[in-house]
Amino acid sequence: MRLSSNIITGRIPPELGQLTQVTGLYLDDNAIAGEIPRSLANLTSLQRMNLAQNRLTGKIPVEFLALKRLRYLNVSHNQLTGAIPDGAPLSTMDPENFAGNPGLCGKPLSPCPTKP
Incomplete structure (x- = not known):
């Protein structure tokens, strides 16, 4: 889906997670805001x-670790924060696929700061 x-x-509709046969999702270079829906992890x-160059906020859903067929994810140049699910x-x-999100940390980027 290109x-x-x-x-x-607007936001990414959570209903996109119902399109379980989709092999590619390209929403890059738009003005999409809000959080990445956890339901996208249903796209097995x-x-x-590619969600790059939007206005996405919040964290990358830990549920994305279940996307075992995923070979390419680009969330660069958004406003994402927190640790990339390990x-x-x-x-x-x-x-580079995570660049341009100053609040993002963890592999493959720099380690997240440790709390004292």
């Missing part, structure tokens, strides 16, 4: 997802 560069606004056939497939992605 919806890149369409000036889409997903191999590629484990494959996320920890093995290219660090």
Whole structure:
């Protein structure tokens, strides 16, 4: 599903998680805001997802660790925060795919600060 560069606004509809046969989801280069819905982890056939260059906030859902077929995830240039869920497939992605999110940390980026 390619919806890149369409000036889409609003939030990612959680109902997209019902499209379980989708192998690619491209929502990059829009004006999408809000959090990444956990329901996208239901896309068990997903191999590629690009959410870069939007206005996404919050954390990357830990449920994404269940996306065992995912080979490419790009969430760069958003406003995401917190630790990248630790484990494959996320920890093995290219660090550039997480760039431009100053509040994001953890593998494959720099370690998160430890609390004293």
